[in-house]
Every structure is written in C-alpha cells, then in structure tokens.
Amino acid sequence: MKSRLLRMIARERVDRLFEFAMLSARSDLEAAREAVAIARRIAQRARIRIPKRYKLMFCRKCGNLFLGTDSFSVRVRDRRSTHVVVRCLRCGWVRRYPAVKEKQIRSAARGSW
Numbered sequence: 001m002k003s004r005l006l007r008m009i010a011r012e013r014v015d016r017l018f019e020f021a022m023l024s025a026r027s028d029l030e031a032a033r034e035a036v037a038i039a040r041r042i043a044q045r046a047r048i049r050i051p052k053r054y055k056l057m058f059c060r061k062c063g064n065l066f067l068g069t070d071s072f073s074v075r076v077r078d079r080r081s082t083h084v085v086v087r088c089l090r091c092g093w094v095r096r097y098p099a100v101k102e103k104q105i106r107s108a109a110r111g112s113w
C-alpha cells in the first residue's frame with residue numbers, strides 16, 4: 001500500500017505534466033509526448049488513475065496527443081448501436097465510445113484504460 005502522501009504528490013505531478021503537455025504540444029510535440037509518457041509512468045507506479053479529462057487526450061498505444069486535426073479522427077458510426085470512433089492517425093489505434101447516454105459513456109471511458 002502506497003502512502004497517501006505519495007499518491008498526492010503523484011497526482012500533482014501527473015496534473016502538471018499534462019498541463020505542460022497541453023501547453024507545449026504546439027511548439028514542441030516531442031516534449032509533450034514525453035510529458036504524457038512520464039505522467040503515465042508516474043500514475044502507474046503510484047497506482048493512481050489518470051484524471052478523466054486527460055484520458056481522452058492522448059493515444060493509449062503510442063502516447064500521441066489528440067490536439068489539432070491532424071493527430072486524430074473522430075467519426076460517428078451508426079452500425080449496430082450508435083458509437084463514436086476515435087482513431088489515432090499516428091499508429092492507427094482505435095477507441096470506440098457508445099453514443100448513448102452520458103452515464104454509459106462515462107462508464108465506457110472508465111473501462112479498460
């Protein structure tokens with residue numbers, strides 16, 4: 001069991017790293033990606049969750065930041081149940097979100113990240 005203090009520090013660092021990633025994404029994409037990678041490593045080590053607002057921001061596979069229009073694509077698909085497809089244009093990783101009620105979307109986002 002990790003101490004509460006350690007987790008607090010980890011959460012703060014994850015927060016700051018994502019802030020940095022967002023700010024530097026336009027000027028230095030590599031630094032931004034690196035920041036995301038470090039933040040994920042810290043979260044993993046301290047066994048904390050990455051805040052939901054950040055989770056949707058990067059590719060889970062290659063760490064690419066989903067900022068701007070050339071880093072990812074979003075499509076709404078209507079086959080079977082309506083869902084939103086987010087695709088990373090760097091590695092082709094695909095994530096699907098059911099487009100039903102917000103509550104269900106949230107639980108899907110929580111799913112297997």
Ligand SMILES: [Zn+2]
Nearest residue numbers: 059062088091
């Ligand atoms: Zn990717």
